[in-house]
Structure formats: structure tokens, C-alpha cells
Amino acid sequence: MSAYSAEALIECHHKIAPFVHRTPVMRSSLLDRMSGAELYFKCENFQKAGSYKIRGATHALLVKKEAGDLRGIVTHSSGNFAQALSLAARNIGVPAYIVMPESAPEVKKRGVREYGGQIIECAPTLEARESEARRIQMETGAEFIHPSNDPWVMLGQGTACKELLEDVGDLEIVVAPVGGGGLLGGTALSASFFGRECTPVGAEPLVVDDAYRSLKEGRILGNTSTETIADGLKTVLGTYTFPVLQQHVKTIVRVTEGEIVQAMRLVWERMKIVIEPSSAVALAAILKDAGRFAGKKTGIIISGGNVDLQKLPF
Amino acid sequence: MSAYSAEALIECHHKIAPFVHRTPVMRSSLLDRMSGAELYFKCENFQKAGSYKIRGATHALLVKKEAGDLRGIVTHSSGNFAQALSLAARNIGVPAYIVMPESAPEVKKRGVREYGGQIIECAPTLEARESEARRIQMETGAEFIHPSNDPWVMLGQGTACKELLEDVGDLEIVVAPVGGGGLLGGTALSASFFGRECTPVGAEPLVVDDAYRSLKEGRILGNTSTETIADGLKTVLGTYTFPVLQQHVKTIVRVTEGEIVQAMRLVWERMKIVIEPSSAVALAAILKDAGRFAGKKTGIIISGGNVDLQKLPF
DSSP states (O other), X not given: OGGGSHHHHHHHHHHHGGXXXXXXXXXXXXXXXXXXXXXXXXXXXXXXXXXXXXHHHHHHHHHHHHHSOOOOEEEEOSSHHHHHHHHHHHHHXXXXXXXXXXXXXHHHHHHHHHTTOEXXXXXXXXXXXXXXXHHHHHHHOOXXXXXXXXXXXXXXXXXXXXXXXXXXXXXXXXXXXXXSSHHHXXXXXXXXXXXXXXXXXXEEEGXXXXXXHHHHHTSOOXXXXXXXXXXXXXXXXXXXXXXXXXXXXXXXXXXXXXXXHHHHHHIIIIIOBOOOHHHHHHHXXXXXXXXXHTTOEEEEEEOBOOOOGGXXXX | OGGXXXXXXXHHHHHHGGGSOOOOEEOOHHHHHHHSSEEEEEXXXXXXXXXXXXXHXXXXXXXXXXXXXXXXXXXXXXXXXXXXXXXXXHHHTOOEEEEEETTSOHHHHHHHHHTTOEEEEEOSSHHHHHHHHHHHHHHHOOEEOOSSSSHHHHHHHHHHHHHHHHHSTTOSEEEEEOSSSHHHHHHHHHHHHHOSSOEEEEEEEGGGOHHHHHHHHTSOOOOSOOOOSOGGGOSOOOTTXXXXXXXXXXXXXXXXXXXXXXXXXXXIIIIOBOOOHHHHHHHHHHHHTHHHXXXXXXXXXXXXXXXXXXXXXX
């Protein structure tokens, strides 16, 4: 577990800093009143490629490049990681091959193309994604990076919380949405390394609550449905992210689809920022489980802002 | 014209500062590339009550309060000024009566009520608004403040550009949308007082191009249509704002409804901020008349972010 030291996270942050934005922290007096907490929004929706994913993608790429001749990079992602890896690869000068389900939102496909990534479409199943990614590895010699279940990716995602703690030193809680666990894992590591008794809390859609159940049962479980509006959170924990969550995360708050949409709408209407449903999950958790956060200095990782304006839920 | 000195604007800024946010200035490398200019977005969508209007409303209220016993304040506004005046009046401790057309967006009515303003609905004509406002003045002893055609309001609106010039000293152009002329007038005054050769440019929807035509003809003209998506810009110049524009503004760029929607969409999708159509008019003007702005350090007043999410144009 030596990869998960404070020193490793500091070095990671130092490495990726030239390639990512240091995003602002926003406040909202209205949402403070509504939640009863003191909220600090870490705005990764303003991040390059529109989400925190560029942090982990850049880190994993730089580590692989340092390790030797890198001929290309391949991943399977339905969304933000695809855009992020395309941009990171362009920044670093290697080709990026992105395996995407045909059903992925058009705005996300366009993003990948604009950042120079090459899209390979496949059926919307995990099996199809994985076999297509393997084929490309074989044909091109590209290396595979998983969107979340990768130690270097997870460390990179933790730099958002590191910055938040640098800006707001005495946070008592930090909330992040959980899908594959890269963001929540990295956030929990940063909270333990750089926080002063800062508790990480996960936020998850009720209909894909695999992380909640996995932590409860002590083993990685799947979901029977993927019918959530929070399209970034359909994935499940992996062999790298699960142990980190087991060690550091005691609480995952689950929210309904209606609560997600309501929180998303609040942020758009009152904070005037565009956030995607996955980000709204974190605020929804705070509004739902208000007792836990009352009077607490609470950080929220606003994970991204890539939304298809043609398919809004309001 | 002594009200329009640099000293008066500095004093105004000092007075209203405790009641307004100093909003951030945002950049976008994508929009820089698209426009060929160097763009600085003054984000009044993050302002209290969601638009720059709180600046002028607060200033006018404070001036009236200093002048003597203030028993209340009344205005007619279909939108942002209504919310702003309600909040400013609550901050300062006087009742606010807001005459609004029945047809005003629900999000704006709700805003007025939340800020403690009392709504009086009327038919959607200028005559109905004015007679209703007069009736309330008579009955309550409240004083009238016009949303734009008022020297104190105009000076207040100029503080947004003053802040922008403090943050980005050597702006060459500053673009503001023009409806009643309060924002463009105040912006032009700030540019002349505090800019180093900073040229103010107005941006106006083609279908309500009264300001463009008024400046050309040398007298205040009306519009035959109000069919623009930029609902904040339907009003016409007045006896206070017109002379300031005549003196300071040489250029107004007119844009089509399609150009407005396209610019609005660009900002939502790529900058991840919620701006209202009136704000998008300014960016649309820059994209349309690209030659004028090429290579120039250009400020844009993003006037507000109050949008009815139920009625989006995309």
C-alpha cells in the first residue's frame, strides 16, 4: 500500500499541476440556510474537459510514460473519463483510443473527438467494452487505463480534495459521489492525509447502491439496474478502490432519483452553475441526511458539468 | 451632469459594497480561440439576486434614504430589477412594492416573494404598469425608482465595469447588452473614468434594436416588436440613459435570435455557467463582429443568470 502515502499524493499533485486547473471553491448562503451546514463547493465542473477525471487520467499517463516507451493509451468509458483521457493524451503526445457504448450522450462523444481521441463504438455491455479494449491493445500496442480502478488514477482524483483542504483547512466532512470509487477513494485518502479530523462521506443513487451494499457485506457487489440519471455512477467498485473505501469510508448516503433532480435544479437555479446529475448526488445526500451535517464545515466535490442540454430532467 | 463624475462613481461603489458581491472574472480558452479575442467575463450571474441590478437598486435606495424619511419603494419591472429592488429594500429595511405583468416568468415572481417584495400584478402594457405604480405611490407614500432611467441606478450599474477594470486594467473594449441603457450607460461611464482607452460597445437583439436606431437618428425611438428571447432587453432608452449613450457609445452590434441562443448554449456547455439570454447577446455580438474584437482584450458584462429552466431554448 505504499502508493497511498501522503508523499505519493503530494508528488502526484506536483506532477499533474501543469495540466489541470486549480478550480475555485464556491459558497451559497441559500444552500447553507437550506442544509443547516456550512458548504464549500469544489467546482470540478470548471475543470479541463469538464470534470475531475483529467486529474487521474493525467497522472496515470505520466506514470506510464515515465516507465518506458508509451505507444498509445486505451480505455472504455461512457463519459467523462473518455474526454479527460483524450485531452491528457493530447497534452502528453500519445494517441488515445476510446471504447464507448453507442448509446453514450452525443455531447460526450463530441468532447472526445474535439480533444483528439479516437472513438471505437461497441454494444452497451461490460463484456463488449472489455473485449474491444483488449483487441485495440493487441493491434496498436496501446496500454490500458481503467477509468477508476487504478491506483494512479485514484491518487490523481484525490488532488481535488487536497486543494479543497488547502483552501478550507478545517473541513469536518467532505462528500463525494461514488461510482467506480476512484473519486471517493482519492478523496478519502486526501482527507486522511491532509485533513484535521475530516470525515469522508460517499453519496450514491439508491438504484445503483452497490458501494453501500459492498461495504456492508464486506465484498464487491454489482447492481441489478443501471436506471439512474447519474450516468457517471453506474459503474461498480473494483479491486483497488474497494479496499480503500473499506478502510476509510464509514458512511454512504443513498438518494432517490427525485432527490438528485431537485438538488441539481437548486444548484442551476440558485448558484448559476451547470453541474451534472452525478454531482447533484452529493448535495442531495447533504439535504437528505441533514442531521449528520448540521453546523459542520462540509466540502462537496462537484465532480463535473458535462450535460446534454437536449436531455435535461426539468 | 455632475452626478457623472469619477468621484460620484467611486462614492457609489463605496456605498453599495457592503450590500453586493464582488463577482469573479472568468476566462475560457475555447471562447478565446473561437472569437480570436482575449475575453474576460464579469460574472454578474453570480451576483446577489442573480443579476447586476442589485447594484443600481441599492444605490438609488441609499441615496433616497439619505435624503429623508423613506416610507417604501415602488417600481415596475418584468424581471431582474424586481428581485434586486426587493432584496435591496429588505437589506435597508423599507417595504418594496413591485408592479409586474401577469406574464412574467414564474422563477422571477418567486424570487421577488422570497426577497420579501410585494407583487402587484397588472396587464403587460407600459400604460398599465405606470398607472398601477402611480396608484401605489399615492396610497402608500412609497417613492418610485425606475429600473434603468435613473442617474443613481445608472451609476450603480457602472460599478460592475469599475471592478472589471480594477481586475483587468488594460481592457481595450468592454461589451454590455443594452435594453433600457442603465447597464450600458454605467459601463460606458466607468470605461471613460477608469479605463485606459477602453471603448464601450453595446450589444442588442436585432428585433428590438431601438438603441441602435435611436443613436443613429439622434432621438429616442421605440420598438414595434418585443419578440426577443432576451426578455431583459425589451425596454427602451430613457431621458437619462440616452444622452450618456450618445456621448460615450459609438457602436452597437445587433444580433439575431439564433445567434443569441447559440452563444447562450456555448456558455452553458463550455463554461458551465448559467447565463440568461440577455447576457448571451454580448457574446453573440463578439462572435458576429469578430474583426472588431480580434486580438483585443475584451471585457463582457455577463448581466445575469435568472432563467426559467422550464422554458429553455434548447
